[in-house]
Amino acid sequence: MFRLQGSRVLAVDLTGDTVKAKNGSMVAYEGRMAFKKTTGGGEGLRGVVTRRLTGEQMEVMEVSGQGTCFFADRASEINLVSLRGEKMYVEASNLLCTDGGVRTGTSFTGLRGGASGNGLFTTTLEGTGQAAIMSDGPAVVLRVTPQYPLSVDPGAYVAHQGNLRQSFQSGVTFRTLLGEGGGEAFQIRFEGDGLVYVQPSERNTVGGDV
């Protein structure tokens, strides 16, 4: 059972079950807890190899026990997400904690990942349960419907879920080359049906200043 203690600390009530959390993110616990380091995000040997190859590395520990465990990481804002079978895409660096019932994996994001400065691969979450996602400032959740596609700055993108197609939009023209660009030369365009999480802050991206 995930709940927020303030907006920057995650409290997880455990009754003998297991959650996966970012390595070293435990700040306090009550009761009896066991922390076990896992390799490759707890995805087995295949996970170890894939994560090593793709550079989408994730240091994860398994926490199990009885009581309440508190997690936090560099005072980042924490957003709770409930998954009911759908797939969620999130950057490994933004993932704080997942339920034992949520499977993690890696997937190829293409040009979008390259532009957001996070590598060409992203982490996927699948299954039923809760996940805690971190963002710099509280994330804004935006709904995408077929009538209303959404464009997002790659530096502000955190995660998305649902049946979304993403394409890479570039506004680079000859004016950009002259230093007279629109300042928003690259965007990710989301179409379809789903939710997109954006943070009120921009990471430094390749196309950031164009």
Next chain:
Amino acid sequence: MWDPMTLPADDNVNPYTFCVELKGSQWFLQKGKMIAYYGSIEFNGLGHGRLDRLLRTSFHSPLHASDWVVAEGSGKMLLADRAFDVNSFDLDEGNLTIRAGNLLAYQPSLALKQSIVPGFLTLIGTGKFVAASNGPVVFMEPPLRVDPQALVGWADCPSPCHHYDHGYMTGIMGGVRALTGLGGASGEEHQFDFTGAGTVLLQSTEQLMPELATGATPHEAGVPGAHPGPGSGHGQQSMPRLPGQLGDLQRRFGL
């Protein structure tokens, strides 16, 4: 959870994110502050020929031109800046001066001019603008002395002047104190002094936003903040001060 119907029009989504509604209208926007948008919105640099007429009425800061773009089209657009607090302010036939790095966006019904105080911009007219601050903004009334780092801007009152605490700065010991910090400098010897009627805007930390690289004042005689070009000035060398050098002490002794 937000969609284009529920997003507010020209209002805050949360303390850190502001939503602008465009209906065929235009907004001036500092580069890179847009985080997401619905609808069809175009971002053009100020050098775009079509914007010439708009610039003539609402943008008078050639030195900041490369930091600003014009967003036009229809849809809703979210603005944010490094997870700082974001607020909108309405000006009604007024004027407001603000630190250049803190201003995110403004309506073209306002005119943007460079303040005579280096690093600040002045908005004149009627309309809405969006500004970021490190922590919530506090409004104060002059007469008032403020810490230079906490100042966000001021409205309707005359430009501030520097104020130095006297006791610290007089005599030889004062000079040594001012230069080296030895002998108990509190770090608060220098303030901005506001007088007259108006409002002063402060942020609740002393952490500044990074200064923008552009926006220096032109090298011209009589312009505050302009560094004297080579050959001008009164024979003062513009060498960087070395550690151990006495600095301005020599001037106190008339050397």
